[in-house]
Amino acid sequence: MKFVIIGGDAAGMSAASRAKRNNPQMEVTVLEKTQDVSYSACGMPYNIADPLRDMDDLIVRKADVFRQKNGINLLTGHRVDKIDPVAKTVSGVIIPCSTSFSDLDNTNCTNSNQTEGYQKFSYPFDKLLIATGATPLIPNIEGVNLEGVMPLKSLEHGRVIKSFINSNLYSKPVKKAVIIGMGYIGLEMCEALRARSIEVAMVKPSSRFLPWMVSELADVVKQELNTNSIKIYSGYDIQRVVQADKNENKKAQSNGGSPLAVICKNLSSSEDLTLDADIVIVASGVKPCSQLAVEAGLETGISGEISVDKALQTSDDNIYAAGDCADAFHIVTGTKCWIPLALRANRAGWAVADNVCGIETFLPGVAGTAVFKVFELQVARTGLTVKEALNSGFDAVEVVIQTRSKAHAHPGSQTIHVAISGDKKTGRLIGVQMVGKDGVAHRINAAAVALHAKMTVADFAQTDLAYAPPFGPVWDPLLTAANQLLKKL
Amino acid sequence: MKFVIIGGDAAGMSAASRAKRNNPQMEVTVLEKTQDVSYSACGMPYNIADPLRDMDDLIVRKADVFRQKNGINLLTGHRVDKIDPVAKTVSGVIIPCSTSFSDLDNTNCTNSNQTEGYQKFSYPFDKLLIATGATPLIPNIEGVNLEGVMPLKSLEHGRVIKSFINSNLYSKPVKKAVIIGMGYIGLEMCEALRARSIEVAMVKPSSRFLPWMVSELADVVKQELNTNSIKIYSGYDIQRVVQADKNENKKAQSNGGSPLAVICKNLSSSEDLTLDADIVIVASGVKPCSQLAVEAGLETGISGEISVDKALQTSDDNIYAAGDCADAFHIVTGTKCWIPLALRANRAGWAVADNVCGIETFLPGVAGTAVFKVFELQVARTGLTVKEALNSGFDAVEVVIQTRSKAHAHPGSQTIHVAISGDKKTGRLIGVQMVGKDGVAHRINAAAVALHAKMTVADFAQTDLAYAPPFGPVWDPLLTAANQLLKKL
Numbered sequence: 001m002k003f004v005i006i007g008g009d010a011a012g013m014s015a016a017s018r019a020k021r022n023n024p025q026m027e028v029t030v031l032e033k034t035q036d037v038s039y040s041a042c043g044m045p046y047n048i049a050d051p052l053r054d055m056d057d058l059i060v061r062k063a064d065v066f067r068q069k070n071g072i073n074l075l076t077g078h079r080v081d082k083i084d085p086v087a088k089t090v091s092g093v094i095i096p097c098s099t100s101f102s103d104l105d106n107t108n109c110t111n112s113n114q115t116e117g118y119q120k121f122s123y124p125f126d127k128l129l130i131a132t133g134a135t136p137l138i139p140n141i142e143g144v145n146l147e148g149v150m151p152l153k154s155l156e157h158g159r160v161i162k163s164f165i166n167s168n169l170y171s172k173p174v175k176k177a178v179i180i181g182m183g184y185i186g187l188e189m190c191e192a193l194r195a196r197s198i199e200v201a202m203v204k205p206s207s208r209f210l211p212w213m214v215s216e217l218a219d220v221v222k223q224e225l226n227t228n229s230i231k232i233y234s235g236y237d238i239q240r241v242v243q244a245d246k247n248e249n250k251k252a253q254s255n256g257g258s259p260l261a262v263i264c265k266n267l268s269s270s271e272d273l274t275l276d277a278d279i280v281i282v283a284s285g286v287k288p289c290s291q292l293a294v295e296a297g298l299e300t301g302i303s304g305e306i307s308v309d310k311a312l313q314t315s316d317d318n319i320y321a322a323g324d325c326a327d328a329f330h331i332v333t334g335t336k337c338w339i340p341l342a343l344r345a346n347r348a349g350w351a352v353a354d355n356v357c358g359i360e361t362f363l364p365g366v367a368g369t370a371v372f373k374v375f376e377l378q379v380a381r382t383g384l385t386v387k388e389a390l391n392s393g394f395d396a397v398e399v400v401i402q403t404r405s406k407a408h409a410h411p412g413s414q415t416i417h418v419a420i421s422g423d424k425k426t427g428r429l430i431g432v433q434m435v436g437k438d439g440v441a442h443r444i445n446a447a448a449v450a451l452h453a454k455m456t457v458a459d460f461a462q463t464d465l466a467y468a469p470p471f472g473p474v475w476d477p478l479l480t481a482a483n484q485l486l487k488k489l
Numbered sequence: 490m491k492f493v494i495i496g497g498d499a500a501g502m503s504a505a506s507r508a509k510r511n512n513p514q515m516e517v518t519v520l521e522k523t524q525d526v527s528y529s530a531c532g533m534p535y536n537i538a539d540p541l542r543d544m545d546d547l548i549v550r551k552a553d554v555f556r557q558k559n560g561i562n563l564l565t566g567h568r569v570d571k572i573d574p575v576a577k578t579v580s581g582v583i584i585p586c587s588t589s590f591s592d593l594d595n596t597n598c599t600n601s602n603q604t605e606g607y608q609k610f611s612y613p614f615d616k617l618l619i620a621t622g623a624t625p626l627i628p629n630i631e632g633v634n635l636e637g638v639m640p641l642k643s644l645e646h647g648r649v650i651k652s653f654i655n656s657n658l659y660s661k662p663v664k665k666a667v668i669i670g671m672g673y674i675g676l677e678m679c680e681a682l683r684a685r686s687i688e689v690a691m692v693k694p695s696s697r698f699l700p701w702m703v704s705e706l707a708d709v710v711k712q713e714l715n716t717n718s719i720k721i722y723s724g725y726d727i728q729r730v731v732q733a734d735k736n737e738n739k740k741a742q743s744n745g746g747s748p749l750a751v752i753c754k755n756l757s758s759s760e761d762l763t764l765d766a767d768i769v770i771v772a773s774g775v776k777p778c779s780q781l782a783v784e785a786g787l788e789t790g791i792s793g794e795i796s797v798d799k800a801l802q803t804s805d806d807n808i809y810a811a812g813d814c815a816d817a818f819h820i821v822t823g824t825k826c827w828i829p830l831a832l833r834a835n836r837a838g839w840a841v842a843d844n845v846c847g848i849e850t851f852l853p854g855v856a857g858t859a860v861f862k863v864f865e866l867q868v869a870r871t872g873l874t875v876k877e878a879l880n881s882g883f884d885a886v887e888v889v890i891q892t893r894s895k896a897h898a899h900p901g902s903q904t905i906h907v908a909i910s911g912d913k914k915t916g917r918l919i920g921v922q923m924v925g926k927d928g929v930a931h932r933i934n935a936a937a938v939a940l941h942a943k944m945t946v947a948d949f950a951q952t953d954l955a956y957a958p959p960f961g962p963v964w965d966p967l968l969t970a971a972n973q974l975l976k977k978l
Contacts, residue, residue, distance in 0.1 A: 010963070040897050040958065040963075042896065042956070042957060042958050043896055043897070043898060043899060043958045046899060046900075046958055046959065047898075050900075053898075058897070058898055060897050331953070341956065343953065343954065343956050343963050343964065343965075343968075344953070346963055346964065347951070363951060364948070364951050365953075366953045367952075367953040369953045369954060369955045370955060370956075370957075371955035371956065371957045371960055373957060373959045373960070380955055382953070382955070407531065407532055408529050408532070408549050409529065409532060409536075409542075409546040409547055410535060411535075411539075439930075439931055441928075441931075441955060441957070441959075441960035441961070442928055442930075442931035442932045442934075442935075442955070442960065442961070443931045443934065444955050445931075445932065445934070445935035445952075445954045445955055445965065445967075446931075446934035446937070446938045447938075448935070448952055448953055448955065449935045449936075449938040449939050449942070449944075449949070449952050450942070451953075452942075452944075452948065452951070452952045452953070453938070453939070453942030453944060453948075455938075455941075455942060460938070462836070462852060462853050462941070463856075463934075463938050463941045464832065464833070464854075464857070464858045464871070464937055464940075464941070465832065465858060465934045465937055466858045466859060466860035466869055466871070466930060466931070466933050466934055467531070467830065467831055467832050467859075467860065468531060468859075468860045468861050468862060468930070469529065469532045469535055470862045470930075471860055471862070471867070471930035471931065472930070472931070474499070474831045474835055475832065475835065476934070
């Protein structure tokens, strides 16, 4: 049995390792276009924050360990350019280690440029896993390729950003950053850049800050950014990034100015906004790397992600997809969704390996549970927003409460904000969002489990959650929120 | 409708407040023997730790607020001595505020001594709630009534202990404490006493430290106590507490000695152990205050707790019981249990009020979820231990794992120890225990919800829990534990 995997990050390496554990005799080949495998991408902002840490600290296991200890035929620098589902082969070219970063990172994910002169390869497969991940959405604007403008997705992106900040490019330290986009990565990068004493402005076209979040909670996050001197410009079209010419640039620098500027236009007033920057981080979201699958005729979903069933199988019986390039069932709606997150990628990789090895495995799906840190604030969500719920046919109602993170009179207690929604027709819990400086990150998981169990709000309100004064009030914030919601159901 | 409540703490005041919210016209009378109502008993160790905090900070709402704002006929200093279920009356005596502490705190909870000379009362009821709580188990040994030997259960106990420590009794500061018992309260008191620079020794008869806890995890707790210079003597019979006579005492003090000594005998070697003490905290557990109920002919359970159905009704249709004096159904076994904890007391109080007001309410039961803090360590549990599970007819198996509280390479990551058990016959999750310095307290709740939902370990292992590097590894410790347990099921 030849099991071939395209992509050597979370889903790909999880699948490869588990397949070899399940069946040490299986021939498992991983084709990874970069030189990096198995790293903690989500850790990059925190690594960038600390000038003394090596970016390679984020590598969980080195390629040689997978090769020698796990017996995986792990081939880095192997860029797959084509899947032939009939001949059951994958083919591509071998990219030398010295190849420039941009060659590995074109946004169509297939890197189909630059094939000449490279050594070609072709591998037959019995079962194939596409685990090509996602790639940053780069706005199609002038100046996006200027030096100092960079996305953050792969480990190599992380290295480039960190070395840019560390190296005092332009003979002066990076003092000003503009982040294009206000998603998880952009928000996490705020803290990292402030830790490096860099001024930060964030800008994006849509007018609502954190549009998926209940406005009262989004305001708390915004306030935390304000407190930490982050400038927020929502509702601005990003028109271009410009670089002063060399002479002007030198002048600008001698005046303490920055070599780049992001030119924006206010979408409601049409006023111009110019944001000076020594570095521009492009964090406008990601798109699935599904071009190879599309070209092979596999079914895809509305965001272009590869469509898979609960066994992670694509529309071709011999081809699986897992990780950020593939979709999932949402456990609340039961319908397809594309929520590219790390746990799902790892879990889906395992499930593919099990299925390939004959251990039938079906994944129920995702709840869209996520947590991130914005300075001192913990921000978490699970399930649907009210808008998503209404769109999915639920008769959704919501309450938003404020309570405390610790018991009455216990020192160090912080405000916790909880938004909770339920379905008037069935009484089912639909979603929870939480924001606070203490005790949010893990609390959300109780709600996530309740969503998996399709619990009613009434049943959830009766759960026996832990209480001790240093950790919460007698009525956990989730229970208080559920009790309030019950009055509306 | 006359709704009478005996006891004005968590269950009693929750019931009274909710009844008045449900039905402002209802005549709600609370009869509380002490002068304290509605306080956070669990907060007492943390309050004692801080010499500057007033013990009355723990009062959530003062008696007058309940009277004036909520319209509750709250009668403090009213000790109920008898329930007549046929005549539907409760009767007792009014204890003046100046009455000594010990009069309010005899261990049979009925305080039937000292009735002469006090003003008597009798109240008729349509519905009665017994919310008399629990009382400390005081070992029947010589010297247990000496000055300086005290339990910690009521707010008045807390005041006495704190004022004893604050007041430099015997003209010298309290330097040495002995805690009899090693339950939640004893363990929490260790930290409080160490915060006051008091040396602490703990002693108890049973040989196993934290007998309900998986030994690997109990060892971690023990190590934390050792690190904080707590001396632990398990397997010692406590024979008596002695006080040096006044002259000897003075001599002892001038030599830096302590006025009390706890005399113990090693149960395996018969060797004597003498523990010097300026203060002895009796924390050997509690027993339900059910004497009134017993005398009224109500059914009780094996620990003497009042037996109630899911509507909190006792064996008498007009009498309910809630809080630490009453039992509950265990949601894992479906059978009765007595796990006196604060959330259940509050919740049961509400449910009684709803039922009394005609809003039919049934409580599913408890999972035995608990958390406590031992210095830097968070210790949590939910569900059954393996021993309990085997006794309840489950084919229980268990795994114990160690993992990290934060992502790979994230600073500040701590070890998390997880013990998880499941049933081989049905695959059901049975219980989880966790110990660690970071991220334990709220993580346990995800498992508690899974127990309520009667989830299998396989389904629990598929739940979509939150991930971000500052808050955990990609695979949450609970998921890693569940995945390991699956191999045994």
